[in-house]
Amino acid sequence: MRYAVYGLMMTAAMWCGAAQAQQKTLYVAAYGGSFEQTMRKDVIPAFEQKHSVKVEYVAGNSTDNLAKLQAQKGNQQIDVVILDDGPMYQAVALGFCGDLAKAPVYDDLYDLAKIPSNKAVNFGAVGTGIVYNKKVFDENGWPAPASWKDIEDAKYKKKLVVPPINNSYGLHALVMMARLNGGGEKNIEPGFKEFRDKVNPNVLVYEPSPGKMTELFQSGQALVAVWGSGRAKALADTGFPAAFAYPKEGGIVLASAACPIAGSAKAAEAQAFVQHMLAPEVQTALATGAGFGPVNRTVKLAPEQQVGLPYGPEQMGKLLVVDWDTINANREAWNKRWTREIER
Template sequence: MIKTRLATAAFAACMSLTALTASAQPTLYVGSYGGSTQTAFEKSIIPAFEKAHDVKIVYVPGNSTDTLAKLQAQKDKEELNVVLLDDGPMYQAVQFGFCDKLADAPVYHDLYPLAHMSDKAVALGVVATGLAYNTDAFRKAGLPPPTSWTALTDRRFSQKIAIPPISNTYGLQTLLMFARLNGGSETRIAPGFDALIKQVAPNVLAWEPSPGKMTELFQDGDVTLAVWGSGRVLTLAQTGFPIRFVYPKEGAMALLTAVCPVVQNRQAELSQQFVQYLLSPQVQTLLAQTQAWGPVNSKTELAPAVAATVPYGKDQIANLKTTDWAVVNEKRADWTNQWNRQVER
C-alpha cells in the first residue's frame, strides 16, 4: 500500500514537472507571407530552429500591408516577435518604431552591402525588377533580345507592353529608373514622369498589377514585353512558357524581402537568433530554391541550376540599384496622384 502511494506520488510529481516544462517552452510568433513562403518556412526552415532552441514557432501569414497593420494595431503590446516585410513597408516599420536594434553577430559581416538597410532591419533575400520578354515572339519577329530599359520606348512594341502601376513596386521602380536615366532621382522625379508620359506610355497596352493577369497577357499573345520581377518570370517559365528575364545594361532594380525583431519583445534573444538563422547560408539556399530569393549572404553557394534563376554573386548583386525608401514613402501619395492624372489616362 505504501509502495503504491509512493509510486502514485512519484508519477504525479513527474507529470507536474512535465507539464511545467511544457508550459515553460517559449513561443515565437513570426509574421510573414502566406502561400509558398509559409509552406517553405513550416516544412523546411522552422523545424530545425525549433529543435535546436526548444521553442515553438507560430507562423502568422499575411502580406506586408497586413503585417504592418498588425504592428500598428498592437502598438505598445506587440504580439509578433519577428516580421518579414517588403523593403518599402519595412522602412515604414523602422520609422514608426516597431523594430528593435539588431544584436551584433558574425553573420552580419558576411552580407552584401545592400542587405544592411538600417541598424534595426536587414534584407533577407533579393529579387530583381527588370524586363521580361516572349522569346518565341521576338524570334518570329526577327527582333534581338531587349538589353536596355529604353526598349520600352521602342515604337516596334506599340501596344505590346505591360507595366504594373505605381501602386506596385515594379511600376514604382520603372518610374525611378527612367528618372535616373534622364538625369533625375527620387528627389527629382520630374524627368521620370516626362519620359513615361511621352516615350513609354504610348507603347503600353496595360498597366497591370495582378501577376495572374500579367501571365494571361503573355499567354494570350497580347503583350510580348513587360516590366516584371525575376521571381515572377521564373514561375511562368517553369510552366513551359517561352519567357526570359533580362537584367538591363543600366542595371536592374532590387526588391528586397526584409526581416526585423519586434520591439518590446518577450522573446528578444530568441528573436535575434531567429533573424540570424534566416541569414545563414543553409536557409539562404532554401529560400533561393523555394522562393527564388537571391541570397544576401555572400557565403551562400548555389547549384548552377538554381543560381541561374536568382540574382546571385558579388558582381550581379553589386549591379542592382536600390530604392531610397525614405524619400519614396514620403512622396508616394503625391506621385500616385500625378501618375493617375498623367500616366494612366
C-alpha cells in the same frame, strides 16, 4: 519514502517546466503563397526544434502586415515581421523594429542586405528588370531588351505591361526613367514626363496582379513587361518561354527584409529567428523554393539552382538600391499624380 516522493515531485516540476518552455509561441507575420509553403516545409521546423518554440505563421502581404503592426501599436502580438524593403523602411521609421543583436552571420552578408538603421535586414533579393517572350523575340529576330529605354521602342506598341507605382516594380521603373533623364528620387519630374510622353503609347495595361500578368503573357497580349526576376522564373517554370534581362544601366534590387518587433516578450527568440533566415541552409531553401537570391556570401548554389536568381558577387554588385526614405516621404503624392496623369 519521503525522499522518493520529493524526487517524484522534482521530476514532475522539471517535466512541467520543460513542457512550458516547449509551448512558447513566436508569432511571425510574412507573405503567403509559395513563400509560406517554403517557410512551413523547409525553414520553420528546424528553428522550432532547435529553440523549443512553436512558430505561429501570420500570412499576409506587406501592406496587410504593416497595417497589422499599426493597428496593434502599443500592444503588439507579432514578434517578427517580414516585409518588402520599402514597407520595412516605413516600419523602422514608425518605431516598430528593435535593434538587431550582434551575431557572426551578419558578417557574411552582401552590402545590399544591410539596412542603415540596423533594425532590420534584407534576407533575400530579386531584381527588377525586363521580362519578355523569348519565342516571339526569336521568331521576329529581335534582340533581347538591353536598356530601360528599350521599353519605349515602337515595336512594343500595346504589347508592354508595367505594374502601377503602388507596386515596387512600377515604382522602380519610374525611378529609373527619372535617373536616366537627369532626375532621381529627389527629382521625380523627368520620370513622369518620360512615362507620359514615351512609355505610355506602348502600354497595354498597368497591371498589379502577378496572376493577371501571367495570363497576359500566356494569351499573347503581352510580349514584354517590367517585372521581377523571381516572377520571370516562376513563369518560365510553367513551361512558358519567359526570359529575363537586366538592363545595362542596372536592375534594381527588390529585397525582402525581416525585423524583430520592439518590445516583444520573446525578444531572444525573435532575434534568433531573424538570424536563422540568414543561415546558409535557409538561404538555399529560400532560393530553390521561393526564388530569392541569397544575400549570404557563403551560400553555394548548383548551376541549375542559380537560374533566374541574382546570385554571386558580380550579379549582386550590379543591382541598384533606391532611396526608400525619400520615396516613402513622397509616395502618396506620387501615387495620386500617377493616377491622374499616367493611368487616366
